[in-house]
Amino acid sequence: MLKMKKYSKWILSLMAAGVLTACGAEDATEDNNATDSATNEENTEEYEELIMGFVPSSDAENIADNAQPLADYLEEALGIPVTAQVTTDYVGLVEAMRTGQTQIGFLPAFGYVQAAERGDIEVVAKSIRFGSGSYVAQYNVPADSDIQDFDDLVNSEGLVWAFPGYSSTSGYLFPGVEFLNAGIDDLEGKFQHLEVQGHDNALLQLLDGNADFATTFDDARGNLSDEIEDIEDQIRVVGYTDPIPNDTVSLYGGMPDDLKEDITNAFLSMEDNEEALQAMHEIYEWDGIEPAEDSEYDIVRDAYEAFEDLID
16 A cells, blocks of 8 residues: 555656656747747748849840839739839849848749859749740841851851840850850860850841851840841841740748748749739740749759859
């Protein structure tokens, strides 16, 4: 009997300790929840305004004004003021997003890959153009050129290659990778490089007789059709690269997850807002938006790695 009483006291002691532990755990959970809630509120309060970053394009000189309907749409959807800002180039936008000064960025495929490598940047959506979430680069030659296809480019010597810039995904990186895959180890030894800053300028080099071929996005000739009505008769396309994922809606990863989710949903629901979608068409000729994942841009990473030393 004495043993039973002894064990009973021991069991009661354990039960009491368990109750105290449970109470302590419950209090700790409540404290943690309160802390998490306060942290989330703090994080949200950090973003009393969201900055949406753009870079100028050839057909959007007044990009900030054109972007206002989109900013208004996002502001209404998110309940946070949204301001459109224009940077001088993609390097400036990548840096602003890397440091969290800009929370939403419209980055091309290569710009996104650079940004994700250098900072906490996440892709959440990509553009749709002509019914597709990807595009190709094209090889252009003068209409009277003897070059008929990609193989002719590979097998010719001393050709002058006009391209927008070394960091251009469609203007240099993807065509460059295809030349490497075709067995050309030394591109600068094979071709005379003519970097001209812009797809339009690359095509103009063909018309001016300064280059034998030019690489641009598909179909860059349309940018010049108002000025040169017969440009499609003056410049032939002799080949295309593999598909390249379209430009992105990318977010600064340091934002709270619920805010990133809200921004993503707002963009993916944008097709229901004709004015906002029209704004994106005027800025970058987007016809729509669809979800995007980081893995889709691995093909761009491969191209970047092949020319990383040249670009950086």
